[in-house]
Amino acid sequence: MIDSKIFCMCLQSHHLDNIKKLKYTPVGLGKNNFSSEWLKDSTGLNISQKNSYYGEYTFYYWFWKNLLEELEDNTWIGFTGYRYHWSQENSISSDKLNKIVNKENFMKYVLKKIPKEWENTDVVLGEKINVNNWKLSKILKHAKKKFILNPSYFLKSNQSIKLHFDIFHGEGLLDKAINVLDKSERNDFKEFVTNENSFNRENLFFCRSKKIMNDYFISIFNWLEKCENIFGFDLKGYSKTRIYAFLAERYLSYWFNKHTKPFTWPIFFYDTNVNKIEIK
DSSP, X not given: OOOEEEEEEESSGGGHHHHHHHTOEEEEOTTSOOOTTSEETTSSSOOGGGHHHHTTHHHHHHHHHHTGGGSOTTOEEEEEESSEEEBSOSSSOHHHHHHHOOTTTHHHHBOOSOOGGXXXXXXXXXXXXESOOOOHHHHHHHOHHHHHHOGGGGXXXXXXXXXXXXXXXXXXXXXXXXXXXXHHHHHHHHHHHHHOOEXXXXXXXXXXXXXXXXXXXXXXXXXXXXXXXXXXXOOOSHHHHTHHHHHHHHHHHHHHHHHSOOEXXXXXXXXXXXXXXXXX
């Protein structure tokens, strides 16, 4: 069996038994109490106090500063959570899995071992999600004025990552963030969000190169720290409060596709917190 270590990030401790049955490593995020069986992003060198804003990235920071150097290279390191799960196979798309996975068949579809298809890559990202499939009802609700002033947006080819971010997270905020990005990445990332209409879903990945992970964490955390000087932490509403996580999600897709040759793999949504799934 290929060596691997999969970290499952959670906000509540009642997921522990399920995580242990999957043989993942349980990770507790944020302020809630977790037993000694959990890795906690509030120990060691950490930014746990930012979890409400950074999401998964408070653990990524903890992992980078406290654990990465101790791990063996060429071991698959993966990250997952209690709502988004890697599929065991790639024969069914993420969107279809979202519709068919339920309490009874969850264990059939969730990732339990590293697939053979990953042998020729060092990085695996979630299957891409499109942002250019706007329904008329969504346009009328969220972007009526913007689309009327620029009718070209009705063309799917013009519905970019940047347009989507401007509408759902704040006009011009992505531009402000890009302006403080390191010069070596700034123009390429701007081109990516302006011209692309899809990105790899969720803030999750697998990687078996310590150097690649270290390079990525240096780049993303240097950028997010600069973004704090722009946006701060007096943020209201889900789309604004978690702006650092939303910025990171787009950047993760850009950075790994630029600097590596990633393999994409289905990630499906099933909220084990809401559905109280108990793995058999």
